[in-house]
Every structure is written in structure tokens, then in C-alpha cells.
Amino acid sequence: MTQDASSANYKDYTLLSYHHISDVHKLDIFSKAGGYETMKKCFAMGPETIKEEVKGSGLRGRGGAGFPTGVKWGFFSKDRTQKKYLVCNADESEPGTFKDRYLVEKCPHLLIEGMIISAWALGVDKGYIYIRGEFYHQAKILEEAIQEAYSAGYLGHNICGQDFKFDLYVHRGAGAYICGEETGLLSSLEGKKGQPKLKPPFPAIKGYRGYPTMINNVESLAAIPWIMRFGAPAYKKWGTEKSAGTKLFSISGDVKKPGVIEVPLGIPLREIIEDYCGGVKGGNLKAVIPGGSSAPILTAAESMLATMDYEDIAARGSMLGSGAIIVLNDTRSMGEVLKWTLEFYHHESCGQCTPCREGTGWLDKIFKRAENGHGQASDIDLLDKVAANMRGRTICALADAAAMPTQGMIKAFRGELLTFIEGQGQEERGRKR
Amino acid sequence: MSSEIIADKKLVKFKWNDQVIEAPEGENLLQAALDNGIEVAHYCYHKGLPIAGVCRMCMVEQTPGPPRPFPSCNAIVAPEIAVRSDTPAVLEAVEWTLQFHLVNHPLDCPVCDQAGECGLQDYYMQHGQYNSAMEDQKVHKKKVQDIGRGVMLDAERCILCTRCTRFTEYVTGTYELGIVGRGDHAEITVHKELENDYAGNLVDICPVGALTSKDFRFKQRVWFLEDVATTCIGCETGCAVNISQNEVGVYRVLPKYDHEVNGHWICDDGRSIYKHVSGAGRLIGPLENKSNLFIPITESATANSLRGNSQKFILSASLTNEDYANFFSAFKGEKDHVALYRLPSMGKEFDGILKRSDKNANTRGAREAFAKAGMDHSETGLQDFLDNLNAQDVIYLVVPEIIYDEDHFMTLLKKINKAGKKVALTTTDNLQALDAFDYLLPLPTFLEKDGHLKNFQNRDRKLSAGRSYGASNRDIAFYANWLN
Numbered sequence: 074m075t076q077d078a079s080s081a082n083y084k085d086y087t088l089l090s091y092h093h094i095s096d097v098h099k100l101d102i103f104s105k106a107g108g109y110e111t112m113k114k115c116f117a118m119g120p121e122t123i124k125e126e127v128k129g130s131g132l133r134g135r136g137g138a139g140f141p142t143g144v145k146w147g148f149f150s151k152d153r154t155q156k157k158y159l160v161c162n163a164d165e166s167e168p169g170t171f172k173d174r175y176l177v178e179k180c181p182h183l184l185i186e187g188m189i190i191s192a193w194a195l196g197v198d199k200g201y202i203y204i205r206g207e208f209y210h211q212a213k214i215l216e217e218a219i220q221e222a223y224s225a226g227y228l229g230h231n232i233c234g235q236d237f238k239f240d241l242y243v244h245r246g247a248g249a250y251i252c253g254e255e256t257g258l259l260s261s262l263e264g265k266k267g268q269p270k271l272k273p274p275f276p277a278i279k280g281y282r283g284y285p286t287m288i289n290n291v292e293s294l295a296a297i298p299w300i301m302r303f304g305a306p307a308y309k310k311w312g313t314e315k316s317a318g319t320k321l322f323s324i325s326g327d328v329k330k331p332g333v334i335e336v337p338l339g340i341p342l343r344e345i346i347e348d349y350c351g352g353v354k355g356g357n358l359k360a361v362i363p364g365g366s367s368a369p370i371l372t373a374a375e376s377m378l379a380t381m382d383y384e385d386i387a388a389r390g391s392m393l394g395s396g397a398i399i400v401l402n403d404t405r406s407m408g409e410v411l412k413w414t415l416e417f418y419h420h421e422s423c424g425q426c427t428p429c430r431e432g433t434g435w436l437d438k439i440f441k442r443a444e445n446g447h448g449q450a451s452d453i454d455l456l457d458k459v460a461a462n463m464r465g466r467t468i469c470a471l472a473d474a475a476a477m478p479t480q481g482m483i484k485a486f487r488g489e490l491l492t493f494i495e496g497q498g499q500e501e502r503g504r505k506r
Numbered sequence: 507m508s509s510e511i512i513a514d515k516k517l518v519k520f521k522w523n524d525q526v527i528e529a530p531e532g533e534n535l536l537q538a539a540l541d542n543g544i545e546v547a548h549y550c551y552h553k554g555l556p557i558a559g560v561c562r563m564c565m566v567e568q569t570p571g572p573p574r575p576f577p578s579c580n581a582i583v584a585p586e587i588a589v590r591s592d593t594p595a596v597l598e599a600v601e602w603t604l605q606f607h608l609v610n611h612p613l614d615c616p617v618c619d620q621a622g623e624c625g626l627q628d629y630y631m632q633h634g635q636y637n638s639a640m641e642d643q644k645v646h647k648k649k650v651q652d653i654g655r656g657v658m659l660d661a662e663r664c665i666l667c668t669r670c671t672r673f674t675e676y677v678t679g680t681y682e683l684g685i686v687g688r689g690d691h692a693e694i695t696v697h698k699e700l701e702n703d704y705a706g707n708l709v710d711i712c713p714v715g716a717l718t719s720k721d722f723r724f725k726q727r728v729w730f731l732e733d734v735a736t737t738c739i740g741c742e743t744g745c746a747v748n749i750s751q752n753e754v755g756v757y758r759v760l761p762k763y764d765h766e767v768n769g770h771w772i773c774d775d776g777r778s779i780y781k782h783v784s785g786a787g788r789l790i791g792p793l794e795n796k797s798n799l800f801i802p803i804t805e806s807a808t809a810n811s812l813r814g815n816s817q818k819f820i821l822s823a824s825l826t827n828e829d830y831a832n833f834f835s836a837f838k839g840e841k842d843h844v845a846l847y848r849l850p851s852m853g854k855e856f857d858g859i860l861k862r863s864d865k866n867a868n869t870r871g872a873r874e875a876f877a878k879a880g881m882d883h884s885e886t887g888l889q890d891f892l893d894n895l896n897a898q899d900v901i902y903l904v905v906p907e908i909i910y911d912e913d914h915f916m917t918l919l920k921k922i923n924k925a926g927k928k929v930a931l932t933t934t935d936n937l938q939a940l941d942a943f944d945y946l947l948p949l950p951t952f953l954e955k956d957g958h959l960k961n962f963q964n965r966d967r968k969l970s971a972g973r974s975y976g977a978s979n980r981d982i983a984f985y986a987n988w989l990n
Contacts, residue, residue, distance in 0.1 A: 249688075266685070271559040271580050424666065424685070424692030425560045431606040434690035438642040455639055462602035465574050466562050 081106040087299040087308070087319050088292060089335040091180045098214055100221035103182040109227060111302040115190045116235050120153075123194035127297060129305035131317030136162055136253070136290035137365065137395045138470075139316075139383045146195060148277040150285045153196035158286040160262070161188055161294055163204040163211075164246050164253040167365035168417060169397030172321035173291035175333040177204070177211045180295075181218035185241065187294035189227060190301055192239045195287055199240050203258050206246040215243050250421035254469045255288040256280075257423065268423045269469035292321055312338035316382035320396050327354045327402035339382040346376075346400060356402035360485065364394025366414050367474030369481020370407075391481065407486040408493025411479065412440045418475035429472035432463040436479060440494075448494035457483050518585035523592050535581040535589065536564050546591060547600055547629040549607075549713045550667035551579040553763075554770035556676055558668050561607070563629070565599045566591045575599045600633045608638065610645045610690055611714075612662045620715030622728040626665070647693045654682075654699030655774060656720040657708055661693040664716035670694060670708045677771065678702040678859065703861060706777045707770070710760055721777070722758045726750075734972035735762055737959060738776040739824050739867035739952045740908055743860050744961030745772045749953060751972050755784035756953065766965065773861045779908055783951045784975040787936025791977060793946040800935055800946060808945050812927055813989050815900045818843045818891070820922075822906040823866035825982065826957025826969055830875030832983035837879075838990070845891035846872055846883040849906055850914045862962055865910055867952075870960035892921045901925040904982060905932035905940070907952060915939055931985060933976070947985065948978040955981070 082090050091097045091106055103109070115123055128143025150157060161184065165173040177184060188200050204212045219241055222228045230238045249267045251257040256270035259281050280286025296318065300308045309317045316338035322345060325331045329351030336345065342361065346353065361376040362368055369391040371379060379385055386393045401410065419437035424430045436459055439452050460476035460483075467473075483490060515530040522539055529538030537553060539546050549561035557579055565575040568589045575596045578589070590596065607626060615621045647661035671683045671694065680702040685692050694716065700708075709719045731750040738745040738759065745768035748760045759780050761772040782788065792808045793800035817839060821830070823846060837844065851863040866872070876883035882890075895901065901922050909915050919942045922928060930943040933951045940946060954974045959967045 251688075271557060273580070419689055422689035424688045424690065427560065427562050427603055427606045427665065430666065430690050430692065431609040434645065435606075435609055435640065435642065442642055458639070462598070462606075466565075466599055466603065468559060 083299070083303070086335050087311075088176060088183070088295055088321055089180075089333075090299065091183060092175075097180050098178075098182070098218060100182060100218070100225060103180070104225075108182050108298075109186055109225075111298045112186050112189050112193075112227065113233055115193060115301055116233055116237070120194045120196060123190065123301060126301060126305050127194070130300045130308040131305070131312075131315075132293060132296055132300065132308070133316065133383065134290055135292035135296070135320065135395070136255075137167065137367075137392075139393060142289060142293050145277065145289075146287065148275065149195055149287050150278075151196070155196075156284045157195065157197045158281045158284060159188060159192050159195060159197040159200040160255075160258065160281065160286055160288045161200065161202040161291055162253065162255060162258055162288055163202050163208070163291045164258055165205055165208075165291070165395070166250040166253045167367065167395050167397055168414075169323065169325055169362065169365045169399045170395040171323045171325075172333050172396060174205075174208055174211055175323075176291055176295055176321070177208070178214055181215050182222070183295045183298060184215075184291055185218055185222050185227070187297040188241060189222075189232065189239055190297050191287070191289065191294055193235075193237060197287065198238045200242070201262060201281075202241065202243045203252070203262055204243060204245055205253075206248040209245070212243055212245050219243065249423075250417075251423045251469070251471060254471065257469065258288065259286065266423075268425045269471075271468055313380075313382045313384065315384050316393075320381070322381065322396040322398055324350050324398045324400065326398075326400035327356065327405070328352065328400045329354045336381070339380050339385075342371075342379040342381055342398070343377050345381065345398065350400070353400060353402050356404045358400070359403040359405055360401045360407070362397075362399040362401070362478070364392045365397035366399070366417065367470075367477055368392045368394045369477050370410075370485050372485050390484070392477075406493060407482060407489045408440075408443075411482045411490065412444075414478050415440055415475065418471065422471055422475070426467035426469075426472065428463045428466045429475070432459055432472060433475045435459055436475060443494040450491060450495060452494050453483060453487060453491055518583060520583060520586060521588040523590055529583045531583055531585060533583045534579065535566070535583055536578040538583045539578065539589075539591075544591075546578065547604075547625075547633060548579065549625050549665055550669060552669050552672075552711055552770075554677070555669060555672045555711075558672065561665065561667050562603045563600060563607075565596050565603070567593050567596055597633070600629075601635055604629055604633050605635050605638065605640070607665050609640050610662070611665070612644065614663070618663065618715040619718045619723040620663075620712075624715060625713035645690050647691075648695075651695075652720070653696045654701065655705035657700055657705050658718045658720055658723065659694065659696075660716050660718070661695070663714050664694050665714055666692055666694070667713060669711045669713070670717060673704075673708055673711060674700075674702065677707075678704050683708075703773050703775070703857065704771055704859060706774045707761065707772070711770075719758065719777075726752070726754075726757050731757060732972075733760070734953065734970055736953065736970045736972070737867075737967040738772060738779055739959070739969075740773070740776040740779050740865070741862045742864040742866060742869055742962040743767065743862050744867065744959055744965070744967035745776055745860060746967075747772060747776065749780055749972065751780075751784070751953075753973065755975070756780040756972075767961065767963070767967070768860055771860060773859070775861070775910075780953065782907060782934045782936065783953045785934075785936070787934045788975055789932055789935050789946055789948040791948060793935060795941070795944050795946075798941050803945075805947075808947065809989055812900050812929065812945070815898050815926055816840075816843065817902065817989065818895070818899050818925070819902045819982075819986070820845050820847050820888070820891070820904065820918075821872065821982070822846075822904040823848045823869050823872040824906050824908070824952075824959075825868060825872065825904065826955065826959060827868070827871040827875065827966075828957040829955075829982055830872060830879075832981070833986050834875060834879035834881070836983045836986035838987050841881055842887075842891060842894070844876075844879075844881050845888040846876055846881075847888060847903070847906075847918060848872075848885075849909065850911055852910055864962070865908070866906075867961075868959040870962075870964055871958070874960070895922060895924040897924065897926045899925045900927040900929060902929045902931055902947075902985060903943075904949070905930050905934075905937070907933055909937070912937075912939060931982060948976055948980060950974070950976060950979065950981060 261267035460479040463472040733748040746762040746764035
């Protein structure tokens with residue numbers, strides 16, 4: 074895929090417009106393709122204009138919650154003399170998600186440009202990129218890109234001759250899923266145990282070290298240069314009324330061509346699976362997890378009707394989340410899927426709030442018991458009840474992230490789960506005889 | 507702490523269930539309810555510590571407010587809000603959260619020292635699911651850990667409310683405690699032994715039986731105890747305390763909240779001030795020293811053997827204002843026949859939390875009383891008094907109830923050797939130094955008398971009498987003039 078550096082593709086892509094250019098992680102190649110031009114233009118605009126543009130674009134937080142980025146920025150202190158922080162959440166850990174990694178790895182400067190524009194708009198002079206610990210290679214790429222940006226005068230003091238200073242640091246996490254939760258991330262960044270903080274106050278008011286902190290996902294920040302270059306109306310041409318723009322989807326599981334794609338929101342899921350990913354592999358479609366492991370599962374029938382936007386997926390009782398599509402064919406056991414999901418959340422619960430600390434372990438144990446031959450039919454209702462009572466009762470959404478797929482799975486595949494739980498038992502008991 | 511900040515805030519009315527209650531605007535919502543006598547289940551919230559919001563027990567619904575139950579400990583009082591803690595959604599949340607608390611709890615109440623004053627037991631009666639849905643193997647954690655300063659840790663009973671870690675972080679700033687592990691394998695532990703002077707408070711604030719006191723555990727069931735609200739005589743701070751006792755003896759000292767003096771806490775020294783009250787060696791009648799063996803003797807026989815000499819007194823500085831006043835009105839001797847002995851200062855003048863270097867509970871009260879009676883309370887006055895002692899004198903020394911520095915006390919004893927007869931007015935005979943005396947006469951302990959002390963702030967601190975463990979009811983006023 075070696076192409077000329079001047080061939081940035083703005084027609085079809087916002088986030089991946091540079092990705093086909095080889096070595097675009099280097100500053101000179103990125104610049105030749107038009108990189109950092111938008112940033113320079115933004116300095117001529119007032120911060121409020123930029124904020125209005127972002128708000129007008131309808132961009133929604135791409136980390137998973139889908140909260141409108143412009144509205145979130147609106148909660149942030151406007152006092153430019155106040156100590157404030159901008160943090161990029163690159164702790165991409167939701168099972169099934171690998172879009173931010175792809176963005177950062179291939180085109181780190183797009184994120185850096187987005188962060189500089191955001192810092193200028195928000196009046197922030199210090200930023201952190203909190204990157205998942207396992208992304209060692211990507212962290213190194215980011216570090217190098219940041220060094221290049223410093224050398225070019227895009228970071229540091231008097232950026233592009235402006236009375237504006239912005240320092241950017243990369244901070245590697247230590248491998249905890251919970252540090253992707255924005256306040257858990259802040260605790261970790263502060264050097265404490267990665268545990269989410271009680272809200273209110275929200276980070277926009279009181280965040281990193283007690284100062285106002287804006288935390289945005291990699292994909293949200295990387296979308297900003299395009300929005301500022303072509304304007305909110307151009308961005309809104311893509312997507313649906315409530316889900317504007319394009320989005321990265323990371324597709325894994327039983328498809329012929331897994332990977333990261335950028336498509337406008339609102340695209341039919343069927344089109345993603347069949348056209349972009351070459352169809353289901355190894356059998357017929359059984360189910361799809363549309364938004365990462367915490368999203369309730371959709372049956373094959375539901376998946377074929379679904380469109381990939383926040384509203385449609387929510388209406389089907391699931392969520393778009395981080396855009397991690399996990400495709401499962403009919404050879405897959407739903408019991409196994411849920412078992413591994415529950416084991417993951419049991420392992421990752423930070424242990425702070427009681428319903429999550431004890432609930433995630435309990436759910437996991439019920440499944441483990443089945444494995445040891447002591448499953449019983451009533452376990453299904455118990456799972457459902459425990460999950461229901463974990464939801465909405467904790468500081469962060471990890472309890473929900475464990476409970477939602479449990480309840481979703483029970484709703485969609487109750488019969489199969491029952492066979493799984495009881496069947497495991499029979500098999501085990503048979504062996505004992 | 508918080509009530510100081512909101513002292514000048516205006517009181518507002520709001521609804522809690524069907525009751526209209528009043529609290530300062532901006533006050534913690536849960537605290538406002540508790541202050542109004544409303545029971546709200548909670549574990550992690552403690553007025554003296556920062557908010558954690560992790561136990562998820564104090565759930566309420568509020569209009570106007572969030573669309574679902576939320577913890578009241580992280581909300582504030584605002585005018586006209588309507589709070590409900592009795593909606594089906596709240597009750598279900600509390601019931602299930604309690605169930606979650608108990609999922610890995612060992613339920614070893616019969617052998618647990620916290621039984622009777624345990625948050626889990628208390629709320630179970632109200633919110634418990636009487637048929638537990640949990641039938642899986644519980645997580646096992648370390649038990650019977652001695653973590654230093656007389657505190658025992660049982661990690662299995664712990665509900666991870668983090669009160670203790672917040673205490674060592676925000677109150678003592680010593681950070682000995684922390685949580686290791688995640689999820690249901692998280693447990694409290696120490697990275698070094700406890701080394702702060704306030705470790706006993708950890709046992710008090712632990713809402714369950716995870717932290718227990720080595721001194722108190724297995725000695726008495728709490729439902730057999732009654733509390734006496736009184737004042738600690740360990741130093742001039744004068745902390746408010748509750749002392750637990752019954753007909754058998756005294757068992758422990760707990761802090762009693764006092765906004766003006768000690769807040770929620772007491773120091774570890776204060777926790778052992780009870781030991782002489784009902785312990786071994788409690789003096790219940792006069793004893794005579796016969797070749798270093800103390801033999802009981804009648805009061806009249808003692809009096810007879812002491813008559814005919816001049817009676818001189820050294821008072822301690824930990825008696826009550828009333829003791830001094832009564833003594834001086836009964837005392838008919840010369841003005842220079844009474845002196846004041848003060849325990850030496852120890853440690854920093856103020857440790858930043860509660861402890862003070864003046865270990866005399868009533869220095870101010872004693873000095874005032876001496877001055878009023880025209881007596882000399884100074885160090886030089888004591889020195890002159892000791893220089894003038896001679897073989898014709900009977901010296902009565904009031905032995906301080908709490909002696910931290912026995913060496914200093916021994917030097918005083920050496921200086922009274924010149925006296926003809928030496929009498930200790932004391933609550934205990936369980937002190938090596940007392941061998942120097944000819945007679946021991948009993949006094950009531952601080953826990954057996956009513957009265958007042960003046961603390962370092964010149965504030966009156968009240969002593970209240972609990973049960974009596976000494977047969978005698980003599981006080982120092984009785985001995986002031988008892989031979990005439």
C-alpha cells in the first residue's frame with residue numbers, strides 16, 4: 074500500500090484518511106499530506122468558535138458511552154489562567170476493541186494534532202496520553218511522534234508563534250481494564266491504585282490532582298482535525314441525526330476478513346459483515362456482540378436488521394459501545410462465551426464497590442460450579458437476579474459491564490445456557506461414575 | 507470538622523420519607539438524617555473521614571434528583587428536596603447490597619468479638635435476605651493477623667469499607683494500611699506494623715469484626731457491658747470517653763464524640779487508663795508495710811499509729827476540682843504543709859492530633875485551687891516542702907492514678923525518706939514504688955467519682971461515677987483532718 078504522501082483521502086474517511094500512506098507516522102510525511110495545517114488555521118480562530126464547531130458536529134464520545142463531546146467540553150472551566158488538564162484515554166481494553174491501537178500505530182500525529190487543537194480550544198497547557206500498558210510498541214511510536222512535534226514547534230512553548238504552551242506526555246498503564254474508566258484512569262495517572270472515583274464531582278470540574286480535567290477517547294480527539302478542517306455540516310452529512318459522522322469498528326470473530334474499518338454511523342450491520350468482512354466464516358451466523366464484551370448479545374435475526382448507530386443498537390437492548398463487533402457462528406457455545414466474559418469481569422473488578430466486587434465473583438463462581446458438575450436449572454434465574462442487582466448500584470459501569478452481557482445472554486439464549494449448565498454437570502457426573 | 511464549616515450556613519427544611527427535617531444547607535445528606543435520629547444503613551461513611559461511597563448501603567431516591575437510587579453519603583442537603591429511603595427500588599438495592607456484603611463473609615458470629623455491635627448483624631435484622639441465595643465456595647483470606655499496636659486483623663470478615671485505610675491516610679498520615687488485590691480477592695493488609703499512637707481507633711471504626719482489639723477480645727460479650735460517659739485522665743487534653751464495665755470489672759475505653767475537644771478519636775494511651783480500676787492490686791482497705799509485706803490493717807489502728815505528728819500532704823495534679831476544694835476546706839494545718847506534685851512532661855507539647863505533653867489531667871484546676879487556698883503549687887514550693895521534712899512528720903502522698911515515668915516518681919520518693927512515717931493515698935498497691943511506704947490508704951479511682959477537671963483549653967471536663975470496685979468511700983478530704 075505504498076502511495077504518495079499527497080494522496081490523503083478525505084472523501085471517504087475522516088479518521089483513516091491518512092492510513093493508506095506508507096510511513097505516515099513520520100512527521101514530514103504526515104505534514105506533506107496536509108497534516109497540522111488545520112491546527113495552524115485553528116490558532117486564528119477563537120477557542121469558542123472551535124468549541125461551537127465541535128458541538129455542532131454532533132461528535133459523540135467514541136470510548137463507549139457516546140456522550141456528546143461538545144457538551145462535555147461545555148462543562149469545562151472557561152478560565153484560561155486556571156490549571157487544567159487534557160487527558161487522552163488510550164487505555165483500550167474492552168475485549169474485542171482494537172481501533173485506537175490502529176489509529177495510534179499508523180497515524181499518531183493525527184491524535185497529537187487533535188489534542189493540540191483541543192488544548193487550544195479548552196485553554197489547557199498540559200496533556201497526557203494514558204495508553205494501555207500492553208501497547209508498548211504503540212507507546213513508543215507516540216513518544217517518537219511527540220518528540221518530532223516538539224522539534225517542529227507544535228508542542229512546548231509559543232506553539233507556531235502563538236502565546237500558547239502545550240506539553241504532552243505519554244503515560245503507560247499497568248494492565249488494568251478498569252483504568253479505561255475515566256476516573257479510574259485519573260487515579261492511576263495520579264500514582265494511586267486504579268480505582269474509579271466517586272461522582273459528582275465529575276473530572277471536568279475536579280479531576281487529575283483535583284484540577285479540572287477533560288478526558289476524551291483517542292478516536293474522539295482524532296476526529297477533531299477533520300471536523301475543524303471541513304466543518305461541522307460536512308461531518309454531519311455522514312451518519313444519522315443522533316449519531317453523526319463516521320466511526321471505526323473493530324471486527325473480530327468468525328468473519329473472513331476481520332480488522333478495523335471506518336464507515337459512516339447508521340450502516341447496516343449486515344453490510345459490515347457481508348461486504349466489508351467477506352461474510353461469516355466456518356458456519357452460519359449465530360449471534361453478534363455489537364459493542365465490545367460488555368454489550369448484550371444480538372441474535373442472528375436481530376443482527377441482520379440492526380444498523381450501527383447509537384439509537385438503533387440501544388433500541389435493540391444492546392449498545393454501540395466502543396464499536397467492537399464480535400461475530401459468532403453456529404459452532405460457538407454461548408455458555409462458553411458467557412463463561413469467559415464473566416471470568417474476565419471477575420478478574421478486572423477493582424473491588425471497591427460491594428455489588429461489583431462480590432457480584433462479579435459470584436456470577437463467575439456459578440459458572441465454575443457448573444463446570445465442576447454441580448450446575449442446576451435454577452442457576453439461570455440466579456444469574457439473572459444477581460446481574461440485575463449489580464446494575465446501576467456502583468461508582469462506575471464495570472458492574473453493568475458484567476451484568477448486561479449476562480442478562481442479554483439469558484434473554485437471547487436461555488435454552489442453550491440451560492443445556493450448557495446442566496449438560497456440563499451430567500458430563501461431569503457421568504465421568505465420576 | 508464539617509459542622510464547623512457549615513456552622514454559619516442557614517438551616518433548611520426538607521423531606522425524608524414522610525418526615526420534615528431540618529439541617530444546614532450543604533450538609534452531608536446522610537449525616538443530616540443521622541443527626542435527626544433517622545436510621546440509615548451505612549458502613550463506609552464516617553463523619554470523621556472523607557467520603558468513599560463504596561459500601562452502597564445508604565441508598566436513597568430524591569426528587570428533584572437522579573433517576574435511580576444513589577448513595578446519600580455523596581449528596582448534600584438542599585431546600586425543598588424530597589428524599590425517600592423506603593421506595594421498593596431503594597429497599598431492593600439495600601437488601602441485595604447486604605446480600606453481596608455477606609457473599610464472602612464467614613458468618614462466624616458465635617466466635618466473633620464484634621457480635622452485638624456489628625453492622626452486618628444490625629442491618630441483617632432489617633434488610634437481610636433470610637434465605638441466602640449463595641451456595642458457592644467462599645473466598646478465603648488471611649485470618650488472625652497481629653498487625654501491631656494490639657490490633658488483630660481478620661481479612662475474611664472485612665467488607666472493604668476502607669474506613670481503616672482512610673484513617674491511617676487522613677487522620678494519622680502514617681499510611682500503614684492498604685488494600686492489595688482486586689475484586690473479591692482484595693484484602694486489607696499492612697506494609698509495616700501499625701506504628702501510630704491512635705491505632706485503637708481502627709478497631710472502633712471497623713463496622714464489622716475484621717479489626718478487633720487484642721486487649722478486649724474474648725474477655726466479655728458486649729451485651730453484658732454498660733457504658734459510663736466520662737473523661738480520660740491520661741493527659742491534659744481531657745478526651746470524652748465511654749468506659750465499658752459491668753459487675754465483674756472494667757473492660758475497655760472507647761472515644762465519645764466531642765466536637766470541642768477530641769472529635770471522634772482518642773489515643774492509645776487513653777485506652778489503658780481503666781486497668782487499675784478493677785484490676786489486680788486494686789486497693790480496697792488500709793494496708794500496713796511489715797518488712798515489705800503489706801498486711802491489711804483497720805483504719806482506726808492506722809490512725810492511732812499516725813497520731814501526734816504533723817501531717818503533711820503532697821497532692822497529685824489529676825484530682826478533681828471538687829477534690830481540691832473539699833480537701834482545702836477540711837485541712838486545718840499549716841499552709842506550707844501541702845504541696846503539689848506534677849507528673850513530668852513527656853513527648854511533644856502537642857502531637858498534632860490529640861496527645862499533649864502535660865500528663866496531669868487537671869494542672870489548671872489544681873493550681874487554681876491551691877492559689878485560692880493561699881497554698882504554693884509551684885515546683886519550688888514542692889522543693890521547699892521536701893527540704894523542710896523531718897522525722898516528726900507524717901507524709902501523705904497522693905499517688906497519681908496513671909504514672910508514665912516511674913523513675914521520676916521514684917526520685918520523689920527518695921526525697922520524702924526524711925519523714926518519720928510515709929503514707930500513700932492510692933487506688934492500687936500494684937506498684938513497685940509503693941514498697942517505700944509504711945501505710946497504703948485507699949482512694950476512689952477516677953471512674954468512681956463525680957467531678958470536674960480543667961483541661962488545656964480551660965474547659966470543664968466532667969468525670970462521672972460508674973460502678974465502685976473499691977470497698978472504701980474515703981476521698982482525700984477525709985484524710986485532710988482525719989486524726990482530729
